[in-house]
Amino acid sequence: MKKRVGIPRALLYYTYYPLWREFFTSLGAEVVVSSPTTKGILNQGVKKAVDEACLPVKLYYGHVMDLIGKVDYLFLPRMVSVEAKTYICPKFLGLPDMIRHNVDNLPTLIDVNINRHKNDNQLYGAVYQVGKMFSANPYNIYAAFNRAIKVQNRYETLLQQGILPFEALSVLERGDGGDKETATPQQGKDLTIALVGHPYNIYDNYISMNLIEKLKTMGAMVMTPEAVAPEVVEGEANKLPKKMFWNMGKKMVGSAFHFLNRPDVDGIIHLAAFGCGPDSFTGELVEREVRRKKTVPFLNLTIDEHTGEAGIVTRLEAFVDMIRWKAVSQ
Amino acid sequence: MKVTFPHMGNMYICVKALLEDMGVEVVVPPQTSKRTISLGTRNSPEFACLPMKVNIGNFIEAHELGADTIIMAGGVGPCRFGYYAQVQREILKDLGYDYKMVVLEPPEKHISELLGNIRYVTGNKSWFRVIKALRLAWYKARALDELEVWVHRLRPREYQKGEADRVYGQAIRDIDQAKSCREVLGAAAKAGQKFGEIQADWTKKCLKIGLVGEIFVVLEPFANLNVEKHLGELGVEVERSIYLSEWINEHLFMGLLRKVKSSKEARKSARPYINHTVGGHGQDTIGHTVLYKQEGFDGVVQLAPFTCMPEIVAQSVLPKVSRDYNIPTLSLVVDEHAGEAGVMTRLEAFVDLLTRKAEGKEGVNL
Numbered sequence A: 001m002k003k004r005v006g007i008p009r010a011l012l013y014y015t016y017y018p019l020w021r022e023f024f025t026s027l028g029a030e031v032v033v034s035s036p037t038t039k040g041i042l043n044q045g046v047k048k049a050v051d052e053a054c055l056p057v058k059l060y061y062g063h064v065m066d067l068i069g070k071v072d073y074l075f076l077p078r079m080v081s082v083e084a085k086t087y088i089c090p091k092f093l094g095l096p097d098m099i100r101h102n103v104d105n106l107p108t109l110i111d112v113n114i115n116r117h118k119n120d121n122q123l124y125g126a127v128y129q130v131g132k133m134f135s136a137n138p139y140n141i142y143a144a145f146n147r148a149i150k151v152q153n154r155y156e157t158l159l160q161q162g163i164l165p166f167e168a169l170s171v172l173e174r175g176d177g178g179d180k181e182t183a184t185p186q187q188g189k190d191l192t193i194a195l196v197g198h199p200y201n202i203y204d205n206y207i208s209m210n211l212i213e214k215l216k217t218m219g220a221m222v223m224t225p226e227a228v229a230p231e232v233v234e235g236e237a238n239k240l241p242k243k244m245f246w247n248m249g250k251k252m253v254g255s256a257f258h259f260l261n262r263p264d265v266d267g268i269i270h271l272a273a274f275g276c277g278p279d280s281f282t283g284e285l286v287e288r289e290v291r292r293k294k295t296v297p298f299l300n301l302t303i304d305e306h307t308g309e310a311g312i313v314t315r316l317e318a319f320v321d322m323i324r325w326k327a328v329s330q
Numbered sequence B: 001m002k003v004t005f006p007h008m009g010n011m012y013i014c015v016k017a018l019l020e021d022m023g024v025e026v027v028v029p030p031q032t033s034k035r036t037i038s039l040g041t042r043n044s045p046e047f048a049c050l051p052m053k054v055n056i057g058n059f060i061e062a063h064e065l066g067a068d069t070i071i072m073a074g075g076v077g078p079c080r081f082g083y084y085a086q087v088q089r090e091i092l093k094d095l096g097y098d099y100k101m102v103v104l105e106p107p108e109k110h111i112s113e114l115l116g117n118i119r120y121v122t123g124n125k126s127w128f129r130v131i132k133a134l135r136l137a138w139y140k141a142r143a144l145d146e147l148e149v150w151v152h153r154l155r156p157r158e159y160q161k162g163e164a165d166r167v168y169g170q171a172i173r174d175i176d177q178a179k180s181c182r183e184v185l186g187a188a189a190k191a192g193q194k195f196g197e198i199q200a201d202w203t204k205k206c207l208k209i210g211l212v213g214e215i216f217v218v219l220e221p222f223a224n225l226n227v228e229k230h231l232g233e234l235g236v237e238v239e240r241s242i243y244l245s246e247w248i249n250e251h252l253f254m255g256l257l258r259k260v261k262s263s264k265e266a267r268k269s270a271r272p273y274i275n276h277t278v279g280g281h282g283q284d285t286i287g288h289t290v291l292y293k294q295e296g297f298d299g300v301v302q303l304a305p306f307t308c309m310p311e312i313v314a315q316s317v318l319p320k321v322s323r324d325y326n327i328p329t330l331s332l333v334v335d336e337h338a339g340e341a342g343v344m345t346r347l348e349a350f351v352d353l354l355t356r357k358a359e360g361k362e363g364v365n366l
């Protein structure tokens, strides 16, 4: 029987799923992803986690619990750092500990440290450590990782073309080139809105309350940080007085600054999670910059487990209307 | 140039000594008050952590007194502290304040950045002068830490309530006034004698509670709603996991002095629960809890600012530590809305539980 590896559909799932899946399946494992977020999944997470935790971490607990009994392993790497001199967030550093000491009946945890803070050499060590659990053959592990990297690169290329993660995932799933058919995802819209936030907030349809779809229905084209080239992010983020040590934060600030300078962006929405530490700072830096420039309308939305859909819709509609009026009056 | 800096408990005494000894003009911000916190909160991001907001309040109030330069510490992550200065600069800029900010932090590229920053404040004072000033600040920090150990022991034991705090208050002023290391030692000795004269019941067996958590709220009584004092009045002997001198060594001296042993030990004890640094004092919080149990303490109080990331990690595993080691813990999360009355009630209930547990009553489970 195949070994089943569970991956929670939360946090970095949206960023690295293709890599993880390819790696495990190449080694003969079966990958099981938790169900898409529902009220039930969120609620069980909210109950387990401490009140003070941010929404995404609470949700992560819920997805972990969803996998219990369905898998032999739970892939829960300690994501310390994915890029030199940066971290993700302190909570990612402690995530395996938080889960292990709070959730009962866990399957075997795969909780290697992924740490590229100093250099890249350690990464393969971690990969090998995980691979060994599924294959005794070092070459197979190496080959599986190489395949995984290739798939991940394709995924990122698709994202760079403006294709949203769930579409990109299904392109990969279908296994076709995909690039052409899907490269013209959004047309016939009169507005462009940049949506800035953590991938696990903006792409989780339950958490974001279908924000992207809603904007599209209102006639807006949506751009997200995933479509901004890394060099551009880097260049814009370098305008900060000091290097930002959260890589996701850097991406958000860098892409927000970039959107701010693009003539085709009509408005920027910052989606923050309740209780998120880095968001409170990156959001502030972005908001102040936007308000000083006064060129692009800006909306800051904070979501938590109690946020009502109606309130969000009202604010979105008002925002979009405002942008349209502005266009007319100019 | 009029230099100010953020408040954190008694730290102002040390920083003031450091700067004034080098001939720098200093503006100590008014003691942190309700007004400070409300000014800070109004001008900071809603989900910023409390220390960051209080800093802003301090800077605004110091500006009212004419300060034009801020000196503060920084860091390289992962916790927000390392980015305080940069966000605060933007906030102050939008308020229309023309503050120059000097951030002491591990340099990004070269040590010369740090030296340059120090030089900005010290001017062309000789390094000898600088070292002499650092020494004075260090002596003051150590002396202040010692005073606190006294107060923690005396509060639950003195016959005449408030005496220890009176001596403490005077001693703080004396140390603040001291102009040389010698005078600091003199003030400390005098205080020691005064403390010794206080009539107290040294045979009394007090409950012992260890205080752990995020350093700012642990060291700043206004932010932690006087937790130490209230516990003392409830008859509890308090011990703190972090002292001012440790922070000064870490941030002002960049850890040049020997690493404090207890912190290393704590992190080691934390490993089975938090197996990696999580920034701030998250691991220390867990490790010290374990150590306090081993030293026979009755309970542990964790202090954390609302949304503090490292402490949330710690808070998440603390119940497990508490069960495994059979030591009651209480997590107090504070923000600008926290009220003293609410905290008092929770402390009383906690002390009550510890008392019953200590008396060996049945049915006291965690």
Ligand code: SF4
Pocket (backbone or CB within 6 Å): A054, A055, A056, A057, A088, A089, A090, A091, A092, A198, A273, A275, A276, A277, A278, A279, B309
């Ligand atoms: S980055 Fe923000 S939302 Fe994500 S885990 Fe950290 S605090 Fe939570």
